[in-house]
Amino acid sequence: MVTTHGIAPWDVASKAYRVWVKESVQKARACFKAGRDYSPRWKICRCRIAGYAYIHRFEVALNCIERENYVLRAQYPERKGRGRGWK
Numbered sequence: 001m002v003t004t005h006g007i008a009p010w011d012v013a014s015k016a017y018r019v020w021v022k023e024s025v026q027k028a029r030a031c032f033k034a035g036r037d038y039s040p041r042w043k044i045c046r047c048r049i050a051g052y053a054y055i056h057r058f059e060v061a062l063n064c065i066e067r068e069n070y071v072l073r074a075q076y077p078e079r080k081g082r083g084r085g086w087k
Contacts, residue, residue: 018070025062025070032059 007016032055039051061076 021070
């Protein structure tokens with residue numbers, strides 16, 4: 001049995017796994033915020049748009065993960081498609 005920090009790959013619903021996922025979500029949000037804060041410096045508009053779209057796509061998945069109490073699933077189809085959830 002291979003485990004890291006007492007978590008086996010199949011323990012996706014365990015408390016330790018959910019704590020690790022929550023920490024990872026927080027790190028991802030911090031990185032996306034840094035990217036969003038930096039992107040106005042990009043001179044090419046289509047690069048800014050692509051950056052915002054990329055960030056948004058993954059924030060939709062992060063929102064789902066948070067709503068589901070940090071239990072991961074294999075797919076997040078709600079993040080696919082045009083304009084889904086644009087604010």
